Amino acid sequence: GPKVLQIPSxxxxxxxxxxxxxxxxxxxHLYFYWYKQIxxxxxxxxxxxxxxxxxxxxxxxxxxxxxxRPDGSYFTLKIQPTALEDSAVYFCASxxxxxxxxxxxxxxxxxxxxx
Amino acid sequence: xxxxxxxxxxxxxxxxxxxxxNCSYEDSTFDYFPWYWQFPRESPALLIAIRPVSNxxxxxxxxxxxxxxxxxxxxxxxxxxxxxxxTYFCAATQVVGQLTFGxxxxxxxxx
Numbered sequence: 001g002p003k004v005l006q007i008p009s010x011x012x013x014x015x016x017x018x019x020x021x022x023x024x025x026x027x028x029h030l031y032f033y034w035y036k037q038i039x040x041x042x043x044x045x046x047x048x049x050x051x052x053x054x055x056x057x058x059x060x061x062x063x064x065x066x067x068x069r070p071d072g073s074y075f076t077l078k079i080q081p082t083a084l085e086d087s088a089v090y091f092c093a094s095x096x097x098x099x100x101x102x103x104x105x106x107x108x109x110x111x112x113x114x115x
Numbered sequence: 116x117x118x119x120x121x122x123x124x125x126x127x128x129x130x131x132x133x134x135x136x137n138c139s140y141e142d143s144t145f146d147y148f149p150w151y152w153q154f155p156r157e158s159p160a161l162l163i164a165i166r167p168v169s170n171x172x173x174x175x176x177x178x179x180x181x182x183x184x185x186x187x188x189x190x191x192x193x194x195x196x197x198x199x200x201x202t203y204f205c206a207a208t209q210v211v212g213q214l215t216f217g218x219x220x221x222x223x224x225x226x
Contacts, residue, residue, distance in 0.1 A: 004158065031212065042119070042216040043159075043204070056213060091159070095212075104214065106151070106158040 002026040004107035006092050007074075012113045018080035021110045023092030025075055032075045033093040033104060034067065036060060043091060049075065079112075087114045118142055121205050121217035129225050134192040136220045138205030143186065145207035149214070150179065150190050152201045159204060163190070195224045 005024040013019050025032055034046040047057040049067050064083070069075040075094075079086055089111050093104040120139050128134045138148075149164035165172040165179045165188065172179045176195075181188045192199055205217040 001160075033212065035214075035216075040218075042117070042218045043214075045213045045215065048212045058213075103149075103161060106160070108156070108158045 002029075002105050004092055004094055004105050006090075006107035006110050008110060009108065010111045010113070012115065013082060015084055015114050016081045018078065019082055019112060021077040021079075021090050021092075021112070022074040023076065023094075023107055025092070025094030026096075026105055029094035029096050029105070031055075031095045031097070032067075032069065033095075034077050035091040035093065035106075037089045037091065037109070039088075046077075046090075082112075082114045084114050087112060117217075118215045119205055119207050119217040121203075121220050123220060124218070125221040125223070127223045127225065128195050130195060130197060132195050134195045134199070134222055134224070136190040136192075136203050136205075136222065137187070138189065138217055139185075139187045140207050140215075141186070142207070142209060144209040145215070147208045148179070148181070148188055149206050149208075150177075151204040151206060151216075153204065153219075154201045162203070192222075195222075197224045197226050200224045 007022040032049045035043040037043040046061045048055045066078045089109040091109045092107040095104045118141050122137045150162045151159040152162045153159040163174045167183050170181045176193045178191045202219045202221045204219045206214045
């Protein structure tokens with residue numbers, strides 16, 4: 001089936017540094033999402049993105065977070081500067097349309113460790 | 116406050132038994148409930164979903180039972196197979212595009 005890829009699978013950085021998480025969504029999908037999962041807890045919605053713009057974001061999407069998809073390349077989540085509480089697994093998802101809210105295709109996640 | 120709760124946290128059944136995974140939610144405006152499953156080192160994938168207009172949705176060995184009044188739903192896996200061993204996430208959405216997830220139930224099916 002359709003696959004969402006995420007690069008890298010693991011990332012370890014020092015607190016205060018910048019990190020960019022990359023997502024390669026399904027090729028014909030138009031809507032993109034980021035979710036955050038702290039160990040032992042549920043996945044939580046961060047942000048969704050369409051047509052070059054953030055559509056909705058949660059309270060977890062701090063000012064230090066930003067997303068973009070320049071020229072149809074990777075959909076990225078940038079955190080600058082990072083904090084210890086940003087350590088989590090970040091899942092990217094994409095969907096073909098807005099109506100298929102449940103039909104989001106997820107990537108395998110990027111495990112971010114902030115030291 | 117958890118909007119979507121799942122129980123049990125982990126479940127073990129023998130091959131051929133029926134596994135029952137429970138989910139409850141707080142917000143009555145949720146109107147779409149997908150279940151995702153995730154195998155180790157793989158992505159969560161959509162398994163089956165239901166809307167509140169129905170109280171039952173069946174797909175092969177997987178059935179969702181939905182009780183809107185009690186804000187509860189359950190996923191029944193009949194004739195469980197070792198290949199069904201995975202973590203199952205109940206999710207809900209009220210705003211198109213935002214999924215609210217439970218913490219998951221880890222299912223182990225022994226042969």
